[in-house]
Amino acid sequence: MAATTTPATSAAAAATTLRSNNTLRPTKPSSLSLVSSSKLSSSSSSAFSVTLRSSHPRLKPRFVVLASSSLDAKPTVLVAEKLGQAGLDLLKDFANVDCSYNLSPEELCTKISLCDALIVRSGTKVTREVFESSAGRLKVVGRAGVGIDNVDLAAATEHGCLVVNAPTANTVAAAEHGIALLAAMARNVAQADASVKAGKWQRNKYVGVSLVGKTLAVMGFGKVGSEVARRAKGLGMHVIAHDPYAPADRARAVGVDLVSFEEALATADFISLHMPLTPATNKMLNDETFAKMKKGVRIVNVARGGVIDEDALVRALDAGIVAQAALDVFTKEPPAPDSKLVQHERVTVTPHLGASTMEAQEGVAIEIAEAVVGALKGELASTAVNAPMVPAEVLAELKPFVELAEKLGRLAVQLVTGGSGVKDVKVTYASARAPDDLDTRVLRAMITKGLIEPISSVFVNLVNADFTAKQRGLRISEERVILDGSPESPLEFIQVQIANVESKFASAISETGEIKVEGRVKDGIPHLTKVGSFEVDVSLEGSIILCRQVDQPGMIGTVGSILGQENVNVSFMSVGRIAPRKQAVMAIGVDDQPRKETLKKIGEIPAIEEFVFLKL
Numbered sequence: 001m002a003a004t005t006t007p008a009t010s011a012a013a014a015a016t017t018l019r020s021n022n023t024l025r026p027t028k029p030s031s032l033s034l035v036s037s038s039k040l041s042s043s044s045s046s047a048f049s050v051t052l053r054s055s056h057p058r059l060k061p062r063f064v065v066l067a068s069s070s071l072d073a074k075p076t077v078l079v080a081e082k083l084g085q086a087g088l089d090l091l092k093d094f095a096n097v098d099c100s101y102n103l104s105p106e107e108l109c110t111k112i113s114l115c116d117a118l119i120v121r122s123g124t125k126v127t128r129e130v131f132e133s134s135a136g137r138l139k140v141v142g143r144a145g146v147g148i149d150n151v152d153l154a155a156a157t158e159h160g161c162l163v164v165n166a167p168t169a170n171t172v173a174a175a176e177h178g179i180a181l182l183a184a185m186a187r188n189v190a191q192a193d194a195s196v197k198a199g200k201w202q203r204n205k206y207v208g209v210s211l212v213g214k215t216l217a218v219m220g221f222g223k224v225g226s227e228v229a230r231r232a233k234g235l236g237m238h239v240i241a242h243d244p245y246a247p248a249d250r251a252r253a254v255g256v257d258l259v260s261f262e263e264a265l266a267t268a269d270f271i272s273l274h275m276p277l278t279p280a281t282n283k284m285l286n287d288e289t290f291a292k293m294k295k296g297v298r299i300v301n302v303a304r305g306g307v308i309d310e311d312a313l314v315r316a317l318d319a320g321i322v323a324q325a326a327l328d329v330f331t332k333e334p335p336a337p338d339s340k341l342v343q344h345e346r347v348t349v350t351p352h353l354g355a356s357t358m359e360a361q362e363g364v365a366i367e368i369a370e371a372v373v374g375a376l377k378g379e380l381a382s383t384a385v386n387a388p389m390v391p392a393e394v395l396a397e398l399k400p401f402v403e404l405a406e407k408l409g410r411l412a413v414q415l416v417t418g419g420s421g422v423k424d425v426k427v428t429y430a431s432a433r434a435p436d437d438l439d440t441r442v443l444r445a446m447i448t449k450g451l452i453e454p455i456s457s458v459f460v461n462l463v464n465a466d467f468t469a470k471q472r473g474l475r476i477s478e479e480r481v482i483l484d485g486s487p488e489s490p491l492e493f494i495q496v497q498i499a500n501v502e503s504k505f506a507s508a509i510s511e512t513g514e515i516k517v518e519g520r521v522k523d524g525i526p527h528l529t530k531v532g533s534f535e536v537d538v539s540l541e542g543s544i545i546l547c548r549q550v551d552q553p554g555m556i557g558t559v560g561s562i563l564g565q566e567n568v569n570v571s572f573m574s575v576g577r578i579a580p581r582k583q584a585v586m587a588i589g590v591d592d593q594p595r596k597e598t599l600k601k602i603g604e605i606p607a608i609e610e611f612v613f614l615k616l
Ligand SMILES: NC(=O)C1=CN([C@@H]2O[C@H](COP(=O)(O)OP(=O)(O)OC[C@H]3O[C@@H](n4cnc5c(N)ncnc54)[C@H](O)[C@@H]3O)[C@@H](O)[C@H]2O)C=CC1
Pocket: 146, 147, 148, 167, 170, 171, 174, 219, 220, 221, 222, 223, 224, 225, 242, 243, 244, 245, 246, 274, 275, 276, 277, 280, 281, 302, 303, 304, 328, 329, 352, 353, 354, 355, 356
């Protein structure tokens, strides 16, 4: 008989620590914590593959589950740049709020290890060092605005730290500032103002150009760009837009033609920039592209300084290609006081004021405070930047399957013999729904969490699941099985298979040689329904004892009475067998962890061939 309990160094024991008095102390939160505060291990990386990843076409992704971890004390939120009072009030209702502005990078790194969340605007660089210095405590970075180019997203993701922004509250402010700069530039308002204040009266020098009838090219037809376009049309301009990702119908609805980059450059009298700063847009306007513009073009930038090669702009201004520029943003902020660009007579500048209206700042503060508090509470965040966004209604439907997914991962990995090295995992989702009608990202993240957490000190959440799997060389492939029948439920069953490993419970190995566990949701509760080739049915609550025995009368009673004598409450019991009087696998759900002696007694029952205790 091969009696198998889980030794102290094994998977099950990794999730709990046996104290001398035999009570169990959880070493990790047992909840579905999708945002965590762990420091990642630095194991070597290897390939990660997802052979099938379905998206959800019905609904635009908007929400993401974050965390349900319970925080022992009030969390601390560091507000590193000025934030509207309404936002601060919201934060203070939930957290200790530390408003420390103008921190040096070193001061930020020192403070961050004491903070659960950080709120910044565009003036703070949230670098990899910041995440490293947080030593795993930082759970959320809130960007009180749109552009997240000042946050190292890769580092945030690697550290399981969620990044949220406030993408809507300053849209109108930025668009209005773009229009303000456009008009001010065309009529030399800033230069004329300075001249009058200097005691001059230069009416001939400051003759401007009209906007009406001129062609404005809006580069980046997103939220701000489309608001600028709408307003410019109201001024009688002919508006075209370039945006490789914007839907043509959105442009048509505003009465704007989407054109190629080349056409925009060649035909525009005015160019207004509204794309994010990305590797693709970095220095998008440069010597080469200035050369393709209409002579005398006028440029407005309220997006990001980095989208223009600033030295090239000075050259284009001096060469007369660009007649004027109006800039709210700069590659380096603040720019050097003697910057040729800033000092240029035909350049109008503002100190990154696009979002700076009373209304926008109040709105942004509320938007970001709600997102950060929500994330810390483990609620849905509508503005996650580095985690999959899944619609709330989809998540609600998937909730029991999310739990099932994590538990199947936990069970499967605990069945592996220590030292086998888990590398190849195949997940099968069986559903009567159309192949694209299932968003598996959350499920995959939770299976990954289940697979990794019991055997390591790493906390896995929705933010860092794929990264952590890749880092650990865990290849998770996904497969869809399309079933006939009613597609009412999103899923019929989930199957997790681990290949190329040995099992401490030989019956868990399927005919094809993998450890296999399969589960379903019944009445909203996850159930284990298959182990290896054996059909079982046990609800996935508490813990599970799996026994393989010779199918004979009295087995349920014998095991049940041993557990009863030891005061271990049995929640569920089921037996799956190959054939009558042959081998059977009994799955027993228990509320409490039996003592070692109790497990030993079960193992000593003559008909029992092997057994394993698994902690959920
Ligand atoms: N000056 C300020 O204070 C403010 C600046 N901003 C900046 O304005 C920019 C736009 O913000 P939103 O409209 O809210 O963002 P958004 O995400 O709604 O729009 C950006 C648009 O740029 C497009 N785009 C991406 N790559 C492109 C490319 N290579 N060429 C052309 N278009 C491209 C995208 O498809 C998208 O439609 C951001 O950089 C943001 O940081 C936003 C608010 C205030």
